[in-house]
Amino acid sequence: MADLNFFFNPSSIAVIGASDTVGSVGYEIMKNLHEDFPGELYPINIKQKLIFGKPSYKSILDVPSKVDMAVIAIAAPFVSDVLEECGKKGVKGVIIVSGGFSEIGEKEREAKLLEISKKYGIRIIGPNCIGIYDNFSGVNTIFLSKDKISFPKKGKISFLSQSGAFAGLILDWTSKERIGISNVVSYGNKIDVNEADLIDYLYYDENSKVICLYIEGIRRGQKFMEAAKRVSKKIPILALKSGKTKSGAKAASSHTGSLAGEDIIYDSAFKQSHIIRANNFEDLFDMAKALEKGIFPKSDGVAILTNAGGLGVMTADALEMNGLRLANLSEDTIKKLRDQFPERVVVSNPMDLVGDADKGRYEVGLNALLEDKDVGLIIVILLLQVPTLSLDSVDTILRIKKISDKPMIILGAGGEIITPYLIKLEEGGLAVYPSPERAARAAYALVNHAIVRGDIHRERKENIGVCKI
């Protein structure tokens, strides 16, 4: 397994094609690195002398110190020459942002890059990519301006994307969705570093606890499956694969030249290598949000606790449609709760605490479910709009979460007034979902990974009737 650490945690970076022309790619890369990267930064530009207040060099060979990693953002015909110079300089890794290679039919030009990379033992990400966003080390070659996108908070989810534009969108979207990200990598034409290498690297990255993939087509399937199989026992891997239909496959071929392949082959490959397939990008990150907590069920029985009956019904539906099972509460649990709860409470699964439930009723219910052996995980539905649940009910949930060894998933949604409640639950370490179906998908991912880990001993059930979109 190759070490790619110099891409994510270099001591020094050279930006070849750095610029102080606002809006240019070389400007945005320099600006982001200048603001976020704490190591040495060397702008390389044949014309300018000072860029962002730093001395600029005509060639990377002129840089007086060692350079770990270089980013190349110059016109395609000149890339091979500067790559050769990177080789001579002893640079370990190069991100080639420039486009204009095999994606437009320039195959020889691209082959030349691979030849140089082998000659000097340089690893290459790209070409035709937007590179790396590492939320911990500050490496950021994503050349979208901070005037147009926001970056997400630190977290444990890594995202590897064949599409650069989509990677950019996901960074901005996760910032709004309050989803924590460790790394995003767009690897473009992947002439050298590919999904398999990145998965292997992330296995050892202490900041990454879930790996999400966006794939249009895999070239070296065997290597990818081996890596995924090795890694997914420890770190869950989720994949969104497009080009599933005829229309989609045709579009993918015009986009990244990917041969999307028969979708059924991908389905089977994902299954064999324990990759959980996402139906769409919300689904991808919904599942990742639950998995990143690192708490997995020991039983495949799911309990639903609710103060809104209708949402309980919809959640029960969604669980069954994901091939999951409602936990059978023990006689002991039922007897105990029947004695403590008013008659109108439905002591069953779903457990309907009814509309006037307060934090005390939730506490009694939750504690009983945590003790019940058949309950592997709990979906807690909170209709926070009712007068009996105030902000301190959130504290109650969080206090129980702290002592719980079972995963808890929150279903809660609402407007401006309720959102702070939901944020408090998230900040307390709980994954929160706005709908029954999305909460159920998170439960599906947790049970699925627990089976892969060997914590739950049963067949991985296919999700029944779950959409493939």
Place this chain on the structure above:
Amino acid sequence: MADLNFFFNPSSIAVIGASDTVGSVGYEIMKNLHEDFPGELYPINIKQKLIFGKPSYKSILDVPSKVDMAVIAIAAPFVSDVLEECGKKGVKGVIIVSGGFSEIGEKEREAKLLEISKKYGIRIIGPNCIGIYDNFSGVNTIFLSKDKISFPKKGKISFLSQSGAFAGLILDWTSKERIGISNVVSYGNKIDVNEADLIDYLYYDENSKVICLYIEGIRRGQKFMEAAKRVSKKIPILALKSGKTKSGAKAASSHTGSLAGEDIIYDSAFKQSHIIRANNFEDLFDMAKALEKGIFPKSDGVAILTNAGGLGVMTADALEMNGLRLANLSEDTIKKLRDQFPERVVVSNPMDLVGDADKGRYEVGLNALLEDKDVGLIIVILLLQVPTLSLDSVDTILRIKKISDKPMIILGAGGEIITPYLIKLEEGGLAVYPSPERAARAAYALVNHAIVRGDIHRERKENIGVCKI
């Protein structure tokens, strides 16, 4: 067809059980009506003399003027007596908020209400419901406090819900999602007014252009289907039906006592009465948002225009999975655009304008698609995070929208910086979706309704592989 206008547009309302005890149901109803309802308001309370500064009466019979509609929010055992008084007073419609009837086994108590309603010819909504929220007339019997929920902006979507709690959640959630609502009705045990009556009423309501339903179980199926079939040719009807699985059906029976019935029967009934079935509540309102615009396709060919290839691929997939067809662009369209666009633009469907597309390129592309006969509707994907699309690109889209007779759906997502762009598109009358799959579902709903209207002549294709959750 019965007239229910007095429920939605009464001149006067009596609140039986009105109260000035903060937090009580009678307080919240009075408070919301006091703030929002411009007509006469009469609090009825056996003890208090002044409520919200208004003289309170011991009985509705003491009210000196005519009362169109009454809301009853007192303990169940006393409801029949006050209902009798409403009858004597000549009240036309009564919303019985109080619970404690058939849902807890008190069937005789409930039968008594129906008897009185027939005796006096009073129409009843409820019991055991939260009643009506009419965003235009100010009738609001939803007894959730404005301290806990926000109400949505005015719009053209009506929502009928068997679950009161869910109706409350939807009001709050649509406020955040910027979805416009005309009416929300929760009808609880529906001893008199049911889904069929409400659908019939909304047919003539000029503010309602789409009807959304949340159903756990239908009792009088034939009447419902007849009403739906009649109405859905003019006003699209969407339904979310829970209790689809064994687990869900069991939960529904504990919740509203509904016999969920075989799901396949509902599927068939919905199909026969041209009801579009939603997979979940996001899906329900995603489709409604597109339908409320009232512009429907004349061809079932869908065109995709994008500056992000990956999103184009995902959208093509999602369309095909919804049984939709990508439009075949005419040779004329292709030739014209090939001449005007740089070589890197993919002149096909999806049409990939590539990452450096500006508003001019969108304008040329859109105009050509609007002229192409096989294009019935257009999904416009805007990766607004790129430097070449600024706020005035939104103006360009809106300008074209104004002269377009084809529906346009926007796919755009992002964080804090991009959100104002999306809001501007929405305020300009376009439906905006955050993901390819959600935009494709909106397209599905538009084509589906156009077939029901008779504007597109083809079989209604089942959505292929689309999830049932």
